[in-house]
Each structure stands twice: as structure tokens, then as C-alpha cells.
Amino acid sequence: MPSRQLNLLGQPSALVKSNLYFRKEKMKTIIRNPTIVTASDTFIADVLIDNETISAVGVELDVRDATIVDGEGKYLLPGGIDVHTHLDMPFGGTKTCDDFYTGHVAAAFGGTTTHIDFAIQPKGGGLKDALNIWHEKARDKAVIDYGFHVIVTELNDQVLAEIAELPAQGVTSIKMFMAYKGILQVDDDTLFKAFEMCRDVGVLPMVHAENGCAIDVLVKHELAKGHSDPIYHALSRPAKLEGEATGRAIALAEVAGSPLFIVHMTCEESLGQLRAAQDRGAKIYGESCTHYMFFTLHDLDRPDFEGAKWVCSPPFREKKDQEAIWKALRNGTLSVVSTDHCAFKFDGQKSLGRDDFSKIPNGVPGIEERMMVMHQGGVNDNRFSLNQLVALTATNPARLFGLEGRKGSIAAGYDADLVLWDFKAHATLSKENLHSAVDYTLYEGHVVKGVPQKVWVRGELVVDGETFLGQPGNGKFQPRKVFEV
Incomplete structure (x- = not known):
């Protein structure tokens, strides 16, 4: 090429x-x-x-x-729709290196024509503040179409009321983190109250499902042992803790009577929880991301700190988990393939954690590669049909995230x-x-x-x-x- x-x-x-x-x-x-x-x-x-x-x-x-x-x-x-991206996003004392121009150029070359980015509620601020900040980030730069989810980091009565006002602003999804303790993580009270509000106003809640409290303890244990290499990022975030958080989020959503979208699912444990909920008739949907199908946690063990390139959360898993993801895509358990495009340069950004894996900015790039590698790994390698590729990368994202009838298919x-x-x-x-x-x-x-x-x-x-x-x-x-x- x-x-x-x-x-x-x-x-x-x-x-x-x-x-x-x-x-x-x-x-x-x-x-x-x-x-x-x-x-x-x-x-x-x-x-x-x-x-x-x-x-x-x-x-x-x-x-x-x-x-x-x-x-x-x-x-x-139909043009691809990526519903999970992080452009111009602050994280860990730095920010992602793609903005709404460079990220959009890469997306367009890869066949993605619309994406939905995450606007983060600022500490002490509201959801409108988040949207104002992210609208300004995109202004005069965007070359493809875009929308926003809002990440809820603090919940009070005012923020609950703002969730109800989001649809009038064209935003119909929020995200909450069950990980990153002390930074983005919310508690179960917040999850449940937000689920109830989302149920009543037609907003789809999304969760990053990992048990952040247990992970925080495990990270400290590894560092205390002198384990600083990138591989310990994955080893301190075991799959069972993703499975536990997934089951907990599903249970809270079911009791609240709310739909739920679980982002970047990586392993058998969490996929089993998703399938069981769907079998019960719950409106629970899941996404995986391209990179989880092509790499494993062993890539984090590459020499000379190169494994830092693969540091993201949830982390990469084992071969058996890759096969579980492909199966879930094929049988419809998973509805969407996104990228979680969260690009940090290796030199000067990932290298911030050279002596401490917990300081490596979490995230990997992939907004341009998504359609090509999924066509290769999914269609050419006979894992699913070309029609399913379109469903996973365009039609289902449009249907779940309020773009159906305008985007995600080819029709008058x-x-x-x-x-x-x-x-x-x-x-x-x-x-x-x-x-x-x-x-x-x-x-x-x-x-x-x-x-x-x-x-x-x-x-x-x-x-x-x-x-x-x-x-x-x-x-x-x-x-x-x-x-x-």
C-alpha cells in the first residue's frame, strides 16, 4: 500500500x-x-x-x-459509524494526540463517516458544561459527522435533571465508569439513580464494567512488589473483575427497568453475563473493540517497553477470549464493533509510565484500521458475512444510538x-x-x-x-x- x-x-x-x-x-x-x-x-x-x-x-x-x-x-x-472514540481528551496529565481534524482524516480514510465521542463532565461542573467544551473542540475542524455521549462523573439533583434535558440537545446516551477509582469511577448509588432517570427520558446508559476498587488494590500490590512493566497492567485487571462488574451493572439495570449498553467487552466472563441477560429478555446490549480480536495480553510483555503500546482498559485477554468475542459477534450477542480510539504517542506520552505501569496513559489507536481489519478477520477469514460486517460497523450503531433512518444503510x-x-x-x-x-x-x-x-x-x-x-x-x-x- x-x-x-x-x-x-x-x-x-x-x-x-x-x-x-x-x-x-x-x-x-x-x-x-x-x-x-x-x-x-x-x-x-x-x-x-x-x-x-x-x-x-x-x-x-x-x-x-x-x-x-x-x-x-x-x-x-454504508459509511461506518464508530460509537466509541476519544478525541482531544485529557487523561493522566496529557491528552489524546488526535483532535477532531486528524482523527477525522484517519476515520475517513478507513471508511468511517460518523462517530460519537465522549464529553466528560468536569469536576464541579454539569453536563451542559461538558457538551460546551466538546462542541468547541470540534468547531471548524470536523470533516466527518459526529455526535456526543456524556460521561457522568458526579451525580446530584442538578445533574439528574440535566440527564432529562439531554435529548433536547440531541444527546441520547450517557456513560459511567465502574473503574478508575478516584478519577472517573462512580458508585452503585449513582449507577442506579442514573439508570432510573435514563429509563424515564429515553436515554441509553453505557458502562465501563470493571471492579475499580479491587483493581486499585491489585495495582498497589504489584507496585509494592517492584513490578513496573506494562504486562502488570493486564495482570492487575483480571477478567473475573470485568465479569463481576458486568453482572452487577446488568442486575442494577434490570431492577431499574432500564436498557444498558456495555462498552468494550473483552472476555468469556462478561460475555456470559450479557448472553444470560439477553436470554431473560432484558434490553442489554454489548460492544467489543477491534483490537481485542487481534492481540492478547502477551503483547504487553514485549521487550524494551514496547508493550506499553498495548496498554488500555479493560486490558487484552487470552486466545480463548478472542474466540468468545468472534462467536458473540457471529451469533448476535454483541451488537457493535467500535474502536475505543484513544491515541497516545509512544514517545512522550506512553513513556510517562516507563518506570510505573500505572502511569502509562490508557488507550490504543484504531479509528482508521477498524473496517479493514474487521473485513479481513471477519469476512475474508469466514467468521461472518459481509452483511454482518455492515450490521456491526454501521447499521446496529445507527439503530442503537438514534441515527436510524438517516445513517447506517443505503436507501433513498x-x-x-x-x-x-x-x-x-x-x-x-x-x-x-x-x-x-x-x-x-x-x-x-x-x-x-x-x-x-x-x-x-x-x-x-x-x-x-x-x-x-x-x-x-x-x-x-x-x-x-x-x-x-
């Missing part, structure tokens, strides 16, 4: 605002004869893009004055968020040909068959082969519908 160099049109500079290229009106575009893939169907047809939307899907569409794109012999997929009236996918093209993934601001990729040297060739966001061609055409500021905040699934 040749190195992709951004041309000037993709740079957020004063030239962007003055270049007449960006002032021309969008024209109609017909994508001729691609193999259209949705979550339920695969068929050959033309797609007509008129301004920002898909105006028609049919055979031999005849429209004058339209730009023709030859899609024959390629797939046309939907936003023209589209990816022309060359399923015959091979690429070798490398930092040298990816676009995140981070200085590494976990997938260095991985070979994939199937890559995005062209990407449209609401009818705007933002990626054309190796060239980025997106305009900073053209990505739009997406108000979302209340949870009704």
Missing part, C-alpha cells in the same frame, strides 16, 4: 477558506453498478446522490448532468454516507500509510485484502484513492433520537 500523502486541499489552513474549489455547489453523482451491501441484502444497482442524500437506488438510473462513478466490480457499503432518503470498497485490493498496514497523529499502529505489517477506494460524507467526496478532499468544518453535529429499541 503506497504512502498516502495529504494534498493541500486537506489542510486546515487559511488557504482552505479562500480556495474557490470549496465554493462550488455539490452536483448530482451516480455510482454505476456497484454491489450494494446492507445489513440484510446484497444486490447490484445504481445509487443517485443529490446534494447530501441518496435520492434513488435502482437499475440503469438515467439522470442528466450527473457525475458518473464506475462502481462495477466493487462493493458499496438516507444521508449519502458511502464507501466504495475495493475487495480485491491488498494493503500492508503501517504507520507510514495511515493518518492518525499517533506514532505507531498496533497492526504494523498486517496484510488486509479489501480497502476503501472512495468515501462520501453526506454526498461530499472526502477520500479519493490516496487523496484527501475533505473540508475542515464541513462535518456536522448529529442530533440523535431517543432510545426506543
Whole structure:
């Protein structure tokens, strides 16, 4: 895969605002004869893009004055939706290195056209404060569409009332942490009260399920023994503590009568809790993230501190857990594959914990790689169908997070968020040909068959082969519908 160099049109500079290229009106575009893939169907047809939307899907569409794109012999997929990202996020005395420009460029090259980021409630502040901060982070930078979840860190009567007001602001999901004691972790009182409010106002609660209190003790034990290497990050966060927290969160949600979405599930213990709840008829949904299917905790034991690149929470698990995730994706136990893109540079950020694993910023990159490695590992390796790939990376995220009817599929009236996918093209993934601001990729040297060739966001061609055409500021905040699934 040749190195992709951004041309000037993709740079957020004063030239962007003055270049007449960006002032021309969008024209109609017909994508001729691609193999259209949705979550339920695969068929050959033309797609007509008129301004920002898909105006028609049919055979031999005849429209004058339209730009023709030859899609024959390629797939046309709905743009990917990543519902778990952390752009420009403060953590542990630093902040993630991708902002709403560099992160969006990487996402677009990977076929993702919409994402939902996490706005963190500031200490002593409210949920509106969080949203104001994150709206400002995205302003004049976004090149793909975006929405926000709000992370609740403190709960009082005022914040409970603010949860009820979130849908009017286009935000219909919140997240709470059961880990990171003393920083982000909330107690069971907070979880339960928030679940009750979410139930009443159509907001979907999300949880990071690990037992943070027990983990805090285990981390101190390891450090007291002189264990400072990255592998001890994983060893101090055992799978049983993810399973316990998952079961506890599910129990609280069931008693409250609330739906629940469990983020970044990694292991047999937590997946068993999810499956059991679903078998009882509870509205409990789960996500895993791309990296958990391709790496194990043993990657944290790489020499020369390189294992720090794999430090994230929950940590990587064992091979058996990878197979459990693939099975849960295949049989529908898990509804969504996201990235938890939380990129810290190895040099200068991850290295903050060189002598103490507990100080390594938690998080890994992956917003660009998601669609390619899931196509390779899921479809090409015969673990699930191409339709299931679309469901997991676009349709189900849209359905669960209030974007259904606009995004996540290919049909008349939907936003023209589209990816022309060359399923015959091979690429070798490398930092040298990816676009995140981070200085590494976990997938260095991985070979994939199937890559995005062209990407449209609401009818705007933002990626054309190796060239980025997106305009900073053209990505739009997406108000979302209340949870009704």
C-alpha cells in the first residue's frame, strides 16, 4: 500500500477558506453498478446522490448532468459509524494526540463517516458544561459527522435533571465508569439513580464494567512488589473483575427497568453475563473493540517497553477470549464493533509510565484500521458475512444510538454516507500509510485484502484513492433520537 500523502486541499489552513474549489455547489453523482451491501441484502444497482442524500437506488438510473462513478466490480457499503472514540481528551496529565481534524482524516480514510465521542463532565461542573467544551473542540475542524455521549462523573439533583434535558440537545446516551477509582469511577448509588432517570427520558446508559476498587488494590500490590512493566497492567485487571462488574451493572439495570449498553467487552466472563441477560429478555446490549480480536495480553510483555503500546482498559485477554468475542459477534450477542480510539504517542506520552505501569496513559489507536481489519478477520477469514460486517460497523450503531433512518444503510432518503470498497485490493498496514497523529499502529505489517477506494460524507467526496478532499468544518453535529429499541 503506497504512502498516502495529504494534498493541500486537506489542510486546515487559511488557504482552505479562500480556495474557490470549496465554493462550488455539490452536483448530482451516480455510482454505476456497484454491489450494494446492507445489513440484510446484497444486490447490484445504481445509487443517485443529490446534494447530501441518496435520492434513488435502482437499475440503469438515467439522470442528466450527473457525475458518473464506475462502481462495477466493487462493493458499496454504508459509511461506518464508530460509537466509541476519544478525541482531544485529557487523561493522566496529557491528552489524546488526535483532535477532531486528524482523527477525522484517519476515520475517513478507513471508511468511517460518523462517530460519537465522549464529553466528560468536569469536576464541579454539569453536563451542559461538558457538551460546551466538546462542541468547541470540534468547531471548524470536523470533516466527518459526529455526535456526543456524556460521561457522568458526579451525580446530584442538578445533574439528574440535566440527564432529562439531554435529548433536547440531541444527546441520547450517557456513560459511567465502574473503574478508575478516584478519577472517573462512580458508585452503585449513582449507577442506579442514573439508570432510573435514563429509563424515564429515553436515554441509553453505557458502562465501563470493571471492579475499580479491587483493581486499585491489585495495582498497589504489584507496585509494592517492584513490578513496573506494562504486562502488570493486564495482570492487575483480571477478567473475573470485568465479569463481576458486568453482572452487577446488568442486575442494577434490570431492577431499574432500564436498557444498558456495555462498552468494550473483552472476555468469556462478561460475555456470559450479557448472553444470560439477553436470554431473560432484558434490553442489554454489548460492544467489543477491534483490537481485542487481534492481540492478547502477551503483547504487553514485549521487550524494551514496547508493550506499553498495548496498554488500555479493560486490558487484552487470552486466545480463548478472542474466540468468545468472534462467536458473540457471529451469533448476535454483541451488537457493535467500535474502536475505543484513544491515541497516545509512544514517545512522550506512553513513556510517562516507563518506570510505573500505572502511569502509562490508557488507550490504543484504531479509528482508521477498524473496517479493514474487521473485513479481513471477519469476512475474508469466514467468521461472518459481509452483511454482518455492515450490521456491526454501521447499521446496529445507527439503530442503537438514534441515527436510524438517516445513517447506517443505503436507501433513498438516507444521508449519502458511502464507501466504495475495493475487495480485491491488498494493503500492508503501517504507520507510514495511515493518518492518525499517533506514532505507531498496533497492526504494523498486517496484510488486509479489501480497502476503501472512495468515501462520501453526506454526498461530499472526502477520500479519493490516496487523496484527501475533505473540508475542515464541513462535518456536522448529529442530533440523535431517543432510545426506543
